[in-house]
Amino acid sequence: MRTANPRARSRRTSAILLSAVLAISALGVAACGGSSSSGGASTPAHGPLEQNHLRIGVPKDEIGALPIFTGVDKGYFKDQGIDVTVDDSYPTYQAALKALTDGKVDLVYDDYVHAILAQSTGTIRLQLVAEGYTAGDGSVQLLSKVTDNRSEAQIKAVFGAAGGFLTPMSGTGDADTEYTVPTVMLMTRLPDIANSLKIRADATGEAHLKPMTANAIGDKLTGTADPNVAAVQPEPYFSFTAGNNKVVKLMDLTRGSTQAMPMGGYFTKQDFAVTDVNLFKAFTTALNQAKAVTAQRATAMAEMQAHYGTMASSTVVANISFGTFPTTVSVDRLGRVVTLMQGVGLAPYYNIDTMMPPDAERGQG
Incomplete structure (x- = not known):
């Protein structure tokens, strides 16, 4: 039996170690490639962000917008390179929509019926960026x-x-x-x-x-x-x-x-949605992260108490019937709103496709 050459064995060991280091480095690059730093770097999966700041208008005490606060507090929007500011002082949906019309905010959370009526009457051209909230049992x-x-x-x-x-x-x-x-x-x-x-x-x-x-x-x-x-x-x-x-x-x-009625979602002007495609892709990526975390009752309760003032006392929050926060946009799901509206004589000729994003799902409501 011959003894292995020490130099050859050393070279083989070095080669194995080098291969392992290169493999680990490749994994690290792949893992980093799907996220961005809070300093404003764009996410490669989305392409360069058209801008790094997003102003969001939310009606006061709107439970459907709860994940927005989660996303800000946990840094999910920062991770996508977006500096988000939230104005939740608006007393009504119309007040928030007017702020969008006037250019004071870039995105609003709006009740679906209100948004549909605004678009059907020609008040504004809206695009749904992300679904917001679906009513839970007893809510x-x-x-x-x-x-x-x-x-x-x-x-x-x-x-x-x-x-x-x-x-x-x-x-x-x-x-x-x-x-x-x-x-x-x-x-x-x-x-x-x-x-x-x-x-x-x-x-x-x-x-x-x-x-x-x-x-x-x-x-x-x-x-x-x-x-x-x-x-x-x-x-x-x-x-x-x-x-x-x-x-x-x-x-x-x-x-x-x-039951499980769609309640509201995130809307922007259609022109803005067309020009800032990557910004809204990055936004929905972060928002979906926030929705997944907010679906945990403990997180939802903590975020409410942090942001909803007297409306969120410990007694109230402990008894709230939370709904769900969809992470996709479903044409069929939103079509239920239009069906109910038309059943009572509202927006009889409205076509829900006029406000749907390009990646909206069909046949999966």
Whole structure:
């Protein structure tokens, strides 16, 4: 048996070590290639960012925009090279949309019904950049003051009173464009009386719906002496009202045709979406990271308490019925909103494709 040449053995060992080092280095480069530094370097998978700053407008206390705060706090947008600033002071969806129209923000979170009505009436050309939020079980409720009536009888009593149904408004001030997803959910779900529901004022000036800002609905419901009043409240307003006042649930609006209802999403001007394609690809990549983390209840609760003020006390947050945060844009899913709208006479000729992004999914709603 011959003894191996020490020099040959040394050369073989060096070659093996060199190969291992090169392999590890290659893996490191591949891993780094899918991300970017917070200093503004572009992500190779997206191409160079057209700009590094994105201004986002969010209606105050909008639960659907919760992942935006997660993304900022955890640095996901920075990792994609985007410096995100959030203005969540807008009292209504219309106020946020006007800021987009006026060039004060680049992107807004908007209620789907409001955005569709704005586009269908020619107010603005919008493109959906990313879906925002889908209602969870029990997250949109029809509430009433405590009475001796059963729920069905109380709903009919409220129907008999002008303006008895308090509904969240978009802020347009126009009876034809004041609707939001929770309002359409109510009009879809009212038993027996839906066909007679006056959604606009008639010749007498009366209507069954009374639109109000979402944060005022709870105070109006519990502060009035009139027993024949009911209020549509989505989260977090529902848990806030239920946790601080004596109210009863007349109807869970997240059932049947309105179960898992798409509520709102992130919109920009169509021209901006076309010119800044890589920016919005990077944005949605970071947003999807944030959505995945916000889907964990502990993270959602912590982010709410950090950013939602008095609306997010520990008692309220502990009882919130959270929905889900879709990471894809589905034409079929959003088509459900249009179907419900058209069922009550809103945007009868609207084509949802006019605001869909190029990579929207079809047949997977």
